[in-house]
Amino acid sequence: MNETTRTVRELYEQFPYPSGTPTIRLGFDARYLLSLSEQSRKTAGTIRVLDAGCGRALGLIGAASLQPDIDFLGVDLNRVALAEAEAQVSARGLKNLRLLESDLEQLDLEERNFDIIHSSGVIHHLTDPSAALRALGKHLAPHGVIALMVYGQRDPMQRVAAAIQALTESSEPLVERLAVARELVRNLASAQPDNATWKSANEVDDAEFVDRYLHPCEQFYDIDSLFDLIDSSGLAFMSWADSSAWNPAQELQGNQQSDLLAERLAHQSELDRYKLALSIHRPGKLELYVCKPGNRLRQAPAPETYETLPINVHPEVTLTLEHRGVWCESKIEKISTCLRGSEPVSLSPGPVASAAVMLATVSEPFLGRDLMRILESDGLTTMQSRGVLTELFERELIYTPHLVDISLPGDARVAV
Numbered sequence: 001m002n003e004t005t006r007t008v009r010e011l012y013e014q015f016p017y018p019s020g021t022p023t024i025r026l027g028f029d030a031r032y033l034l035s036l037s038e039q040s041r042k043t044a045g046t047i048r049v050l051d052a053g054c055g056r057a058l059g060l061i062g063a064a065s066l067q068p069d070i071d072f073l074g075v076d077l078n079r080v081a082l083a084e085a086e087a088q089v090s091a092r093g094l095k096n097l098r099l100l101e102s103d104l105e106q107l108d109l110e111e112r113n114f115d116i117i118h119s120s121g122v123i124h125h126l127t128d129p130s131a132a133l134r135a136l137g138k139h140l141a142p143h144g145v146i147a148l149m150v151y152g153q154r155d156p157m158q159r160v161a162a163a164i165q166a167l168t169e170s171s172e173p174l175v176e177r178l179a180v181a182r183e184l185v186r187n188l189a190s191a192q193p194d195n196a197t198w199k200s201a202n203e204v205d206d207a208e209f210v211d212r213y214l215h216p217c218e219q220f221y222d223i224d225s226l227f228d229l230i231d232s233s234g235l236a237f238m239s240w241a242d243s244s245a246w247n248p249a250q251e252l253q254g255n256q257q258s259d260l261l262a263e264r265l266a267h268q269s270e271l272d273r274y275k276l277a278l279s280i281h282r283p284g285k286l287e288l289y290v291c292k293p294g295n296r297l298r299q300a301p302a303p304e305t306y307e308t309l310p311i312n313v314h315p316e317v318t319l320t321l322e323h324r325g326v327w328c329e330s331k332i333e334k335i336s337t338c339l340r341g342s343e344p345v346s347l348s349p350g351p352v353a354s355a356a357v358m359l360a361t362v363s364e365p366f367l368g369r370d371l372m373r374i375l376e377s378d379g380l381t382t383m384q385s386r387g388v389l390t391e392l393f394e395r396e397l398i399y400t401p402h403l404v405d406i407s408l409p410g411d412a413r414v415a416v
């Protein structure tokens with residue numbers, strides 16, 4: 001372990017991330033991540049997931065609890081966080097989650113061919129992110145998917161960190177730097193109450209503060225450096241986690257049609273499109289999927305094939321219904337969906353909203369025709385019911401898992 005990594009370990013052992021009482025997060029859906037890959041597993045069997053830099057394993061424990069038939073391995077160098085997570089795992093009696101202390105810079109597990117590798121908020125804190133990502137690639141199956149979150153442009157946070165650096169020495173003990181930094185930020189927040197940068201820095205707890213503003217090792221990515229990172233790791237870009245946020249044409253042409261812009265947008269390269277989106281939104285976190293070079297993002301299914309497609313309801317979508325009790329009945333006033341904690345999106349009343357409500361209680365895979373039959377019994381034509389499914393796919397309320405990753409209930413499997 002090199003000197004910087006040792007300092008990073010000390011920081012996280014003093015301030016395990018995230019702080020507070022453990023609240024188990026929903027975690028990620030392994031079958032959804034596998035469904036993004038054009039290549040599928042060759043044989044059925046237990047799906048295996050590696051979480052690289054799992055920290056206190058809050059998301060991982062959530063994922064393992066909700067997917068008991070999947071094997072999870074969490075790796076981190078923080079012994080304090082791992083011990084705490086281990087206690088949580090045994091308290092919950094989880095048999096499908098193991099934890100391992102290891103430095104990702106030197107990762108060389110006996111186990112290889114992980115179907116999914118998840119790494120959120122970690123790679124940008126390593127001394128050689130490209131070497132670490134290459135090492136993750138070596139542990140990935142040919143059909144596998146790496147779900148990655150790295151820092152994007154964090155201008156306000158970099159500003160706070162720079163102010164702290166100008167007042168403290170990185171060689172000082174962390175707790176002393178923290179005391180000075182908090183005092184600085186408290187003063188600035190009170191001197192400039194309308195300034196969101198100081199206000200937000202003043203409001204976070206110590207673990208978040210240290211992670212954001214006092215980190216000894218961090219990288220911030222733009223599009224060029226992110227794609228260099230992926231290339232130099234011998235991997236390939238698959239897609240963004242929220243691909244709609246990376247399509248500026250949709251946003252720019254949404255309300256006001258402009259021929260001048262449309263022509264330019266139509267001729268943009270993929271990277272320029274992403275650069276434009278990055279300039280518009282300046283996301284602080286870049287969430288994306290990468291894979292091995294022989295693999296790529298699976299194409300969206302053609303509507304003519306919907307009848308025979310296996311379908312899963314996406315568990316990472318939260319559906320919110322607003323009810324009102326009226327005379328002798330309960331009326332739904334508003335339906336909104338929210339994917340992975342992003343802004344809720346309202347669904348207008350109609351067949352898509354009704355289908356979403358119906359699907360909210362479905363947890364088993366089904367065939368497209370099962371849903372189409374119900375829609376058609378409500379008076380929709382086949383074309384219209386396919387349109388409903390297309391919208392449900394586009395809104396990511398449903399996805400189509402690879403057949404090898406699921407078992408369909410009895411007669412449905414025979415029908416495939």
Ligand SMILES: C[S@@+](CC[C@H](N)C(=O)[O-])C[C@H]1O[C@@H](n2cnc3c(N)ncnc32)[C@H](O)[C@@H]1O
Nearest residue numbers: 012017053054055076077078103104120121122
């Ligand atoms: C910001 S936390 C993210 C934790 C978790 N992924 C999450 O989203 O809550 C970064 C984690 O990376 C771990 N980490 C940093 N450098 C590492 C290394 N070289 N090897 C293994 N883990 C490392 C830290 O210990 C810490 O738990």
